[in-house]
Amino acid sequence: MTKRLLEVADLTKGFVTRGADGRIAQLKALRGVSFTLDRGETLGIVGESGSGKSTLARSVVRLIEPDGGSIRFDGTDARRLSGRERSQFNRRVQMVFQDPYSSLNPRMTVRAALAEAIGVHRLRPPAAVDGRIAELLDLVQLPQEAAERYPRDFSGGQRQRIGIARALAVEPDCLIADEIVSALDLSIQAQIINLLLELQARLDLAILFISHDLRIVRHISHRVGVMYLGEIVETGGAEQVFADPRHPYTQALIAAAPTLDPGRRGRQEAVHGELPSPIDLPAGCSFASRCVHVMERCLTMPPALLSVDRTRAARCYLTENAAPPALREKSP
Ligand SMILES: Nc1ncnc2c1ncn2[C@@H]1O[C@H](COP(=O)(O)OP(=O)(O)OP(=O)(O)O)[C@@H](O)[C@H]1O
Numbered sequence: 001m002t003k004r005l006l007e008v009a010d011l012t013k014g015f016v017t018r019g020a021d022g023r024i025a026q027l028k029a030l031r032g033v034s035f036t037l038d039r040g041e042t043l044g045i046v047g048e049s050g051s052g053k054s055t056l057a058r059s060v061v062r063l064i065e066p067d068g069g070s071i072r073f074d075g076t077d078a079r080r081l082s083g084r085e086r087s088q089f090n091r092r093v094q095m096v097f098q099d100p101y102s103s104l105n106p107r108m109t110v111r112a113a114l115a116e117a118i119g120v121h122r123l124r125p126p127a128a129v130d131g132r133i134a135e136l137l138d139l140v141q142l143p144q145e146a147a148e149r150y151p152r153d154f155s156g157g158q159r160q161r162i163g164i165a166r167a168l169a170v171e172p173d174c175l176i177a178d179e180i181v182s183a184l185d186l187s188i189q190a191q192i193i194n195l196l197l198e199l200q201a202r203l204d205l206a207i208l209f210i211s212h213d214l215r216i217v218r219h220i221s222h223r224v225g226v227m228y229l230g231e232i233v234e235t236g237g238a239e240q241v242f243a244d245p246r247h248p249y250t251q252a253l254i255a256a257a258p259t260l261d262p263g264r265r266g267r268q269e270a271v272h273g274e275l276p277s278p279i280d281l282p283a284g285c286s287f288a289s290r291c292v293h294v295m296e297r298c299l300t301m302p303p304a305l306l307s308v309d310r311t312r313a314a315r316c317y318l319t320e321n322a323a324p325p326a327l328r329e330k331s332p
């Protein structure tokens with residue numbers, strides 16, 4: 001069994017939409033996104049609203065069809081699966097949503113919802129289903145009585161535990177968590193995050209953890225990818241990226257985050273300047289219009305993802321000076 005579970009390369013996705021002038025236009029939501037995820041590892045994805053995080057999540061779980069790029073899951077091409085293999089992929093990669101209320105059937109008890117998930121993939125003989133439901137409730141630390149209740153009977157945090165239990169019911173290898181704590185109170189957020197960390201350690205889960213909250217991503221992730229307008233602009237170990245960010249966008253995000261350093265209040269606005277339209281992207285670096293270090297070539301030629309060191313890379317020309325030539329990615 002290899003460690004590498006998921007390998008996404010050069011993923012692109014455009015949406016046909018109307019521009020400000022009312023004309024039909026192509027909106028580039030993903031522009032060549034690549035990342036890897038190992039068993040038992042958490043990759044955090046951060047970025048402002050509209051940077052393409054959910055589009056990435058939905059492409060990976062095959063809820064939407066990307067235009068280009070490849071998704072390899074456990075050695076197989078996940079874009080070309082059919083029949084039993086497709087069903088196994090759907091079982092092994094589970095999405096957990098921000099609002100479990102909208103993904104839980106209000107007329108089904110927790111027991112019925114979990115039994116349904118177990119039944120779809122025939123994971124247990126009928127006689128063993130109740131035992132498995134008890135085990136799942138234990139895993140997410142809900143009382144056994146929860147089985148006979150309906151989604152409306154629970155608080156937001158408890159509902160998210162049910163959402164996680166339902167994802168775990170099918171024994172996945174990988175969770176795709178898209179803003180799963182964003183709607184919850186701070187103290188409840190911490191409980192859910194700690195639960196995820198515990199579950200990961202017990203079940204060796206790979207987690208793609210998407211959030212606009214840098215503090216949470218730093219806490220939960222082994223590695224991070226910072227997204228900006230459909231691209232990953234910086235990637236590396238979570239501690240390194242947050243302690244020593246190399247891309248001016250990551251630097252601005254961190255400088256503006258009030259909660260990363262409790263001794264300091266966020267004074268700056270998130271990132272100054274206008275976010276370019278994803279329909280009409282600039283010719284050069286997409287961050288150039290907001291970047292305090294902008295240089296002439298940034299306006300005409302987009303930088304490639306350049307290696308900072310063996311594990312880190314940033315899509316910025318400033319990185320070039322810092323990296324030994326052998327580590328630099330060749331420009332396309
Ligand atoms: N179905 C769609 N049709 C047209 N445009 C879309 C569609 N889905 C997403 N987009 C656009 O694609 C871009 C990326 O959206 P996405 O939802 O992936 O961003 P996000 O990073 O998840 O944002 P948020 O933090 O607000 O959830 C946005 O400009 C969005 O308006």
Ligand SMILES: [Mg+2]
Pocket residue numbers: 053054055179
């Ligand atoms: Mg989103």
